[in-house]
Amino acid sequence: MDNTARRRIFDVTGWIIGLLAGMALLAHDAMADSKRSAPPNAPWRAECGSCHIAYPPQLLPAQTWRQIMAQLDKHFGTDASVDPVAAAEISAYLERYSGSARRTAVLPDGLRITETRWFLHEHDEMPSAVWRLPAVKSAANCAACHTTAEQGDFRERNIRIPR
Amino acid sequence: MVLLASLAAAGTPADQQKRFEDELRAAGSPLGGFSAQRGEAFFNATHGSEWSCSSCHTSNPLAAGKHARTAKLIAPLAPAANPERFTDAATVDKWFRRNCNDVLGRLCTAQEKGDVLQYLMSLK
Numbered sequence A: 001m002d003n004t005a006r007r008r009i010f011d012v013t014g015w016i017i018g019l020l021a022g023m024a025l026l027a028h029d030a031m032a033d034s035k036r037s038a039p040p041n042a043p044w045r046a047e048c049g050s051c052h053i054a055y056p057p058q059l060l061p062a063q064t065w066r067q068i069m070a071q072l073d074k075h076f077g078t079d080a081s082v083d084p085v086a087a088a089e090i091s092a093y094l095e096r097y098s099g100s101a102r103r104t105a106v107l108p109d110g111l112r113i114t115e116t117r118w119f120l121h122e123h124d125e126m127p128s129a130v131w132r133l134p135a136v137k138s139a140a141n142c143a144a145c146h147t148t149a150e151q152g153d154f155r156e157r158n159i160r161i162p163r
Numbered sequence B: 001m002v003l004l005a006s007l008a009a010a011g012t013p014a015d016q017q018k019r020f021e022d023e024l025r026a027a028g029s030p031l032g033g034f035s036a037q038r039g040e041a042f043f044n045a046t047h048g049s050e051w052s053c054s055s056c057h058t059s060n061p062l063a064a065g066k067h068a069r070t071a072k073l074i075a076p077l078a079p080a081a082n083p084e085r086f087t088d089a090a091t092v093d094k095w096f097r098r099n100c101n102d103v104l105g106r107l108c109t110a111q112e113k114g115d116v117l118q119y120l121m122s123l124k
Helices: A003-036 A042-048 A062-070 A084-096 A117-122 B002-009 B013-026 B036-044 B089-104 B110-122
Strands: none
Touching (some): A062 A084, B013 B089, B013 B110, B036 B110
8 A cells, every 4th residue: 555545544534533523522412402402291391380480400400409399388488389299200300301510500508590600691681670570570480581481492582571 | 191181080160169068077067068258258368478369369260360479370260260270179189288378378178168169169
């Protein structure tokens, strides 16, 4: 084999390695994506979605979901207790699709999505008066601005801030 | 399957009244019947803390309500306005448990639940 042929093989190998690496990266992204959009779960939607929208599991880390599920009878000032069978299924679902511990870390002693680092960062340009608008009422009311929050879609293009 | 499950669970508001009556009987409480008037007063009153039933369900249970804290829409509570109400025993028990704890800080008695339902059934 002469040098040109050897170089050609080397080039092809390089291409294949590059291609494989690219595919691995894409696969990794797709996995991260699937984690971002968890498949809907019936008991989660029914039980977690009756007093507020059913908050997507990826908005909090597993540890925080565990704390929330352990005190549902005292859920931010109301009794939100569910039967043990539904509670077990909801807990498993929340933990399986929970957010990364680093990105969704909650402030010390916090349990609220609105107290996570990413939430504060994502909303840091919102004037505080917006949260107090009658149509918003509280930062827990995602759907006041995220018009498609109920469907788990928080994309910027679907945001309408009420006046 | 969903249809079958909902058929299996189907009940009527009168079925729930029957359950509350059985509860009273089992507890050996006097059976004086349920009163829509008492139920209405109970529904609109606060019971030692901030909320009444009407804080979220409004004083017109034929209309939609709104969660007092989260502002989420609540479908009408009166069966005449919302035929799904009081058709499933487990759902009825779950919400009486949660909401009585929130409004009264305790579970409601069968008499209280029966009175409230009597009131809701009287609305047309």
